[in-house]
Amino acid sequence: xxxxxxxxxxxxxxxxxxxxxxxxxxxxxxxxxxxxxxxxxxxxxxxxxxxxxxxxxxxxxxxxxxxxxxxxxxxxxxxxxxxxxxxxxxxxxxxxxxxxxxxxxxxxxxxxxxxxxxxxxxxxxxxxxxxxxxxxxxxxxxxxxxxxxxxxxxxxxxxxxxxxxxxxxxxxxxxxxxxxxxxxxxxxxxxxxxxxxxxxxxxxxxxxxx
Numbered sequence: 001x002x003x004x005x006x007x008x009x010x011x012x013x014x015x016x017x018x019x020x021x022x023x024x025x026x027x028x029x030x031x032x033x034x035x036x037x038x039x040x041x042x043x044x045x046x047x048x049x050x051x052x053x054x055x056x057x058x059x060x061x062x063x064x065x066x067x068x069x070x071x072x073x074x075x076x077x078x079x080x081x082x083x084x085x086x087x088x089x090x091x092x093x094x095x096x097x098x099x100x101x102x103x104x105x106x107x108x109x110x111x112x113x114x115x116x117x118x119x120x121x122x123x124x125x126x127x128x129x130x131x132x133x134x135x136x137x138x139x140x141x142x143x144x145x146x147x148x149x150x151x152x153x154x155x156x157x158x159x160x161x162x163x164x165x166x167x168x169x170x171x172x173x174x175x176x177x178x179x180x181x182x183x184x185x186x187x188x189x190x191x192x193x194x195x196x197x198x199x200x201x202x203x204x205x206x207x208x209x210x
Contacts, residue, residue: 053168054168056169076173076184077184078184078185079184081171081173081186082173082182082183083184084173084182085164085173085174085175085182085183085184086175089163089175089176089177089180089182090180101144102144102145102146103143103144103163103177104144104159105141105142105148105158105159105160106142106143106144108139108140108141108142109139109142110139117147117165117166117167117168117170117171117172117197118166118170118172118197118198119140119141119148119149119150119166120139120140120141121150121198121201121202121205141158141160143163146163146164146165147163147164147165147166148160148162149163149164149172149174150162151205153205153210161176161177161178161210162174162175162176162177163175163177164183166197169187170185170196170197171185171186172184172185172197172201173185176210179208179210183201183204185197185200
C-alpha cells in the first residue's frame, strides 16, 4: 500500500540516492556522476503529477497504440528511424523546397524543457555561440512540425544544422543537413534523462567534426 502511493519519480530518486550512498561508502564518488545524478533528480521533479508520461506500459498498450498520439504514434527500430529521416532529408518523401521551408526556425520554446528531449549538444555543456551568447539553456528550436537540433559548431544558432524529433525518454531521430547523414537512437528506458543521448550525440559530432 505504501509503495503504491510512491510516485515513479520518487522511486527513481530513491534508487539514485541509494547508489550515491553506496559509492560514497566505498570511496568511489565521481564528481561527473554526482552532477549527472543531480540533473536527473531535478528533471524528475518536473514530471511530478505527470509521471504517466514516463511509463511505457501506457504508450505500448492497445489503447495507447490505437490512440495514434502524434508524438508517440511511431513504432520504429533505430535503423528504421534513421532510414526514414534520410529519405525525408534527401527529398524522397517531400520536395526539397518543402523540407527547407518546414525546417526553418519558427519559434524558441523555453517551457516544459523536460518534455522536449535532447535537442542540443550545448544544453549540458555550457557552450557559447559564435557571437559569444550563452547557449547553455535548454531552449528548443522549433520548425513547422519538427524540432531543430543544434550542434556545437553550428555557425548561426538561429539556423540549426539538423532537424528531427527527440523523445522524452532519450530516443532521437534526426537528419543533419550539412553532412547528409541521418541518425536513429532508441533507448531501452524512459526516465526522462538525456545524459546518455547527449554523450552519443557529442561523440557523433566530434567524429564527423560538426
